[in-house]
Amino acid sequence: MRAGDSNFPTNRRRFLKTAAALSVLGAAGASSRHVRTAAAAEAAPLSPPNEVIQKARAAALEVLQPSQKDLEHGLELHANSLVFESYGFAPRAAVDGQRIAKAMEAGASEAELNDLREELPMIRTATDPAERKEFLEAFRAAGVTCVFQNAGEEGNDPLRLIKRLARFTYATDLLRDELFKAATPDDIVAAKKQNRLCLYFTANGVPLRQQWNHVRDELGFIRVFHQLGIRMMHVTYNRRNVLGDGCGEATDGGLSDFGRAAVAEMNRVGVIVDVAHSGWRTSLEAAQASQQPMVASHTTAAALHRHIRSKPDEVIRAICDTGGLVGICCISGFLGGEGHIGTFLDHIDYVVKKFGADHVAIGTDIAYQSRNAAAEAAKIPKVTGAPRRAPRWEALWPEGSLGGRAAPSLAWTNWPLFTVGLVQRGHSDDVIQKILGGNILRVARAVWESRA
Structure with missing residues (x-):
């Protein structure tokens, strides 16, 4: 579905509201100039997503540091793709x-x-x-x-x-x-x-x-x-x-x-x-x-x-x-x-x-x-004293190939x-x-x- 479709504005609003845009991220550590967008304002009246989703978004924005233009365009494009x-x-x-x-x-x-x-x-x-x-x-x-x-x-x-x-x-x-x-x-x-x-x-x-x-x-x-x-x-x-x-x-x-x-x-x-x-x-x-x-x-x-x-x-x-x-x-x-x-x-x-x-x-x-x-x-x-479960047969991970913290x-x-x-x-x-x-x-x- 392309941005030129007749139902583009409706889909954009639905997505931004469902996702609660990014209006809550200013308090989560992201720079306010990157999150106080028109898209965020549009979503503000609705309940924000849960705190896990909010923190993950803040972590991504901290890395990306998008401009207002790129943020709004990216959200619109995602909603309509x-x-x-x-x-x-x-x-x-x-x-x-x-x-x-x-x-x-x-x-x-x-x-x-x-x-x-x-x-x-x-x-x-x-x-x-x-x-x-x-x-x-x-x-x-x-x-x-x-x-x-x-x-x-x-x-x-x-x-x-x-x-x-x-x-x-x-x-x-x-x-x-x-x-x-x-x-x-x-x-x-x-x-x-x-x-x-x-x-x-x-x-x-x-x-x-x-x-x-x-x-x-x-x-x-x-x-x-x-x-x-x-x-x-x-x-x-x-x-x-x-x-x-x-x-x-x-x-x-x-x-x-x-x-x-x-x-x-x-x-x-x-x-x-x-x-x-x-x-x-x-x-x-x-x-x-x-x-x-x-x-x-x-x-x-x-x-x-x-x-x-x-x-x-x-x-x-x-x-x-x-x-x-x-x-x-x-x-x-x-x-x-x-x-x-x-x-x-x-x-x-x-x-x-x-x-x-x-x-x-x-x-x-x-x-x-x-x-x-x-x-x-x-x-x-x-269960105290229970034997440690052995790795499953299929789970062959050579030493050092699995592990490390997931990036928020x-x-x-x-x-x-x-x-x-x-x-x-x-x-x-x-x-x-x-x-x-x-x-x-x-x-x-x-x-x-x-x-x-």
Whole structure:
């Protein structure tokens, strides 16, 4: 949607009021000359967003220091753009601490408790009124239309993958008047026009039968999960699997013969190939094998900061050659440097200048967390003498590759200020709208329309 559309003023006012613009930031530490704008004045009569969102905005403005002109233009542009995140997480609810405590008292197994810890933040956004209210507040404050939502747990076991998919399907069913599961790219476009929110589902692994009878049989669940709503799949997570090597492995043998068959089947069925967590050689060979646009949905540029989760120029070029893209994430340790919103913008600038504006998106890989999380966690009894939980199989993070504090300026609700930052960097409105959602929408549409 462009600024010239007839409903532009209405949408602008709605967004600025929902986000409470930036009128409250003067008291939060940002320079008043950067926040006392006409846009802020327009929002002033309404209640400001919660203090977590306010503080995050203040942190971003402290880094950006935008002019009044850039701030107002960025907010207007964001409000009227289709914002489609290439990989991320919808805001998360707090767990129900009392429910987990009762389960522990009843003798629930560790597996049952893990299921509860996983399930509750995903479904309580729909089942608990207070969590639902905060969920929608955060989503609206971000000005995001659609998230390519992690809806499949890390790994290849269909029974594990389907649990997370079921939970997000359940939540979107209950929230359907405000948040729905998008089945096609056209659904995402319609959501923007209707001022609704939606999720487009991805899985952190390719579902495999693991019976090893023959290749076609082993890959049969790709179509099944596509029919259930999954539109993108990771080739690997951090560990080596039968398709290829993950980014956490010390050596990278590349894409296996079976991995090539999996890429071909994803191309055929209409599932986007994602190498965000794959090793560099595996990523390169997956791009060379893919006949459809593919992605590294949440990564960084290794040329700016070498990290296991970054991608070197050779890999980025191969991905671009498919018609695909790289999504830049918001994890400070992966970005390097100052690790704040300015560093994040540096990575976007690098990809735009080196590979073209058609090949970059934003996949934050972070989530807004309910303000009730700590209070609910405090209700869960601490078990003295309990053994420390071992890292999960898939969670292979070499020493020093994971950790560090998250930068407040990169909070998920700061999406409007990502746009302001892009305006400051001199990108045209057309380029910014591609980065905000146009590019990943194009890839999603190309892969959807190519399905057999």
